[in-house]
Amino acid sequence: MKATVFKQNPFFFSFSSTVKFKRSETKMGFHFQLVVFSVIFFASRSVVLCRILPDTPKTMSVLDVVGSIQTAKDVSSLSSKTTAFRSNKQEEDQFPPSSLSLKLHSRASIRGNEHRDYRTLTLARLERDSARVRSLTTRLDLAVSRVSPAALETRDGGAKINGPVVSGTSQGSGEYFSRVGIGNPPRQVYMVLDTGSDVNWLQCSPCADCYQQSDPLFDPLYSSSYSPLSCHSSECKALDDYECRNQTCLYEVSYGDGSYTVGDFATETITIGSASVEHIAIGCGHSNEGLFVGAAGLLGLGGGMLSLPSQLNTTSFSYCLVDRDSDSSSTVEFDSPLPPNAVVAPLLRNPQVDTFYYLGIAGISVGGEFLPVPKSAFRMAESGIGGVIIDSGTAVTRLQTETYNSLRDSFVKGTADLPTASGVALFDTCYDLSGNTTVEVPTVALHFTGGRMLALPAKNYLIPVDSAGTFCLAFAPTTSPMGIIGNVQQQGTRVTLDLANSAIGFSSNQC
Numbered sequence: 001m002k003a004t005v006f007k008q009n010p011f012f013f014s015f016s017s018t019v020k021f022k023r024s025e026t027k028m029g030f031h032f033q034l035v036v037f038s039v040i041f042f043a044s045r046s047v048v049l050c051r052i053l054p055d056t057p058k059t060m061s062v063l064d065v066v067g068s069i070q071t072a073k074d075v076s077s078l079s080s081k082t083t084a085f086r087s088n089k090q091e092e093d094q095f096p097p098s099s100l101s102l103k104l105h106s107r108a109s110i111r112g113n114e115h116r117d118y119r120t121l122t123l124a125r126l127e128r129d130s131a132r133v134r135s136l137t138t139r140l141d142l143a144v145s146r147v148s149p150a151a152l153e154t155r156d157g158g159a160k161i162n163g164p165v166v167s168g169t170s171q172g173s174g175e176y177f178s179r180v181g182i183g184n185p186p187r188q189v190y191m192v193l194d195t196g197s198d199v200n201w202l203q204c205s206p207c208a209d210c211y212q213q214s215d216p217l218f219d220p221l222y223s224s225s226y227s228p229l230s231c232h233s234s235e236c237k238a239l240d241d242y243e244c245r246n247q248t249c250l251y252e253v254s255y256g257d258g259s260y261t262v263g264d265f266a267t268e269t270i271t272i273g274s275a276s277v278e279h280i281a282i283g284c285g286h287s288n289e290g291l292f293v294g295a296a297g298l299l300g301l302g303g304g305m306l307s308l309p310s311q312l313n314t315t316s317f318s319y320c321l322v323d324r325d326s327d328s329s330s331t332v333e334f335d336s337p338l339p340p341n342a343v344v345a346p347l348l349r350n351p352q353v354d355t356f357y358y359l360g361i362a363g364i365s366v367g368g369e370f371l372p373v374p375k376s377a378f379r380m381a382e383s384g385i386g387g388v389i390i391d392s393g394t395a396v397t398r399l400q401t402e403t404y405n406s407l408r409d410s411f412v413k414g415t416a417d418l419p420t421a422s423g424v425a426l427f428d429t430c431y432d433l434s435g436n437t438t439v440e441v442p443t444v445a446l447h448f449t450g451g452r453m454l455a456l457p458a459k460n461y462l463i464p465v466d467s468a469g470t471f472c473l474a475f476a477p478t479t480s481p482m483g484i485i486g487n488v489q490q491q492g493t494r495v496t497l498d499l500a501n502s503a504i505g506f507s508s509n510q511c
Contacts (some may be wrong), residue, residue: 029316259290434469
């Protein structure tokens with residue numbers, strides 16, 4: 001049997017030649033060669049196993065219960081900073097040395113907890129998340145049904161870059177913030193970073209209706225690079241909603257959750273870190289409504305022609321979302337290649353709406369067993385209906401009801417020994433783990449078309465909802481045919497969108 005194994009390994013021939021032509025060498029020399037061969041042989045076997053194991057369904061994962069509860073307690077103890085971000089904002093203004101990186105930090109580490117306890121914070125997050133999902137599904141429904149958005153109605157009158165990015169749940173569309181400079185000279189402001197949006201915009205003075213933000217309002221009169229776009233420009237015509245006023249372009253963006261922005265569409269210089277890019281189309285909002293607390297506006301990282309990646313002509317970009325409850329940092333990078341260890345999935349596009357990034361998903365496994373659901377549950381039809389998108393602004397992954405029920409039932413079957421707890425908000429599968437240090441739970445893994453698999457860490461799908469030890473399965477059903485992979489499931493994983501090659505890479509522990 002050993003001889004057969006050797007003959008199947010290419011290193012056997014090198015070893016055989018060594019034995020044949022060097023029989024005159026000392027016994028010690030022969031033993032040395034044998035040791036060298038053994039190291040090479042088993043090293044080669046390890047390489048083969050490393051390539052095979054990631055695609056082999058994993059059955060169980062370990063959840064650090066004590067660590068998760070302590071993190072929730074730490075967040076609960078942070079004081080609220082409702083009017084401004086914390087003092088490390090000065091650190092944010094110190095540009096990183098690389099022109100490719102965007103700094104990421106959790107909102108909790110810079111702004112504190114705005115709620116009385118962790119459970120209240122969780123409920124607020126889930127309420128905002130539901131509004132976010134309604135916004136995305138409404139946009140898709142309108143695109144697929146080819147219904148034009150309402151006409152513009154003014155309310156109350158009317159390259160390779162780098163920079164600091166702040167992670168955290170904002171109230172409104174998007175959950176991650178970026179510190180960028182707007183105009184010339186640049187004014188540093190916080191902007192929501194959102195892969196589910198295309199149009200870039202910020203609040204401007206004079207402002208008829210503005211929500212509270214951390215930084216002073218941007219005034220285009222003090223920027224030498226501000227230039228209004230004409231209503232005949234290609235950028236204006238690329239908007240879903242626009243109107244002409246004195247030959248200049250007016251824009252409106254609505255997010256479906258009651259948030260909107262209306263104002264002048266213009267080009268401006270955007271400075272992110274140490275690099276500046278001129279003539280970026282951006283909305284100068286004079287009437288804005290919503291709960292974008294702290295942020296001056298939004299940077300769209302979607303797939304449409306008005307998004308920041310499209311206007312930068314970048315071939316790829318990547319991000320790694322740090323845990324929203326941690327004080328760790330990470331980066332966002334433009335023109336970043338796929339890491340060699342990335343689990344690669346197909347990047348698909350919807351012919352009806354180019355904003356969203358769709359994943360080629362073949363199935364989901366729980367505890368090493370595939371869910372008994374048809375593959376059509378993850379496919380996008382030719383009409384644009386269905387499919388699964390990946391989104392930085394949605395927190396909890398949404399699955400079609402049948403698929404979710406199957407996942408939940410399989411997970412419950414594998415956790416029969418764990419004490420259950422009452423459901424919380426949109427979570428219907430919860431556990432009381434207050435008496436545990438660690439627990440083993442069935443591994444949840446995404447399987448992509450092409451054969452690759454991404455096994456999620458246990459902390460990315462069994463999450464605390466209070467600081468007393470209640471944990472819930474962080475998936476939810478949706479009546480929409482479109483599924484969404486949310487940011488809770490993405491945390492700690494570098495997501496690389498290779499736009500040029502239509503691929504999405506996932507690299508665990510690469511933040």
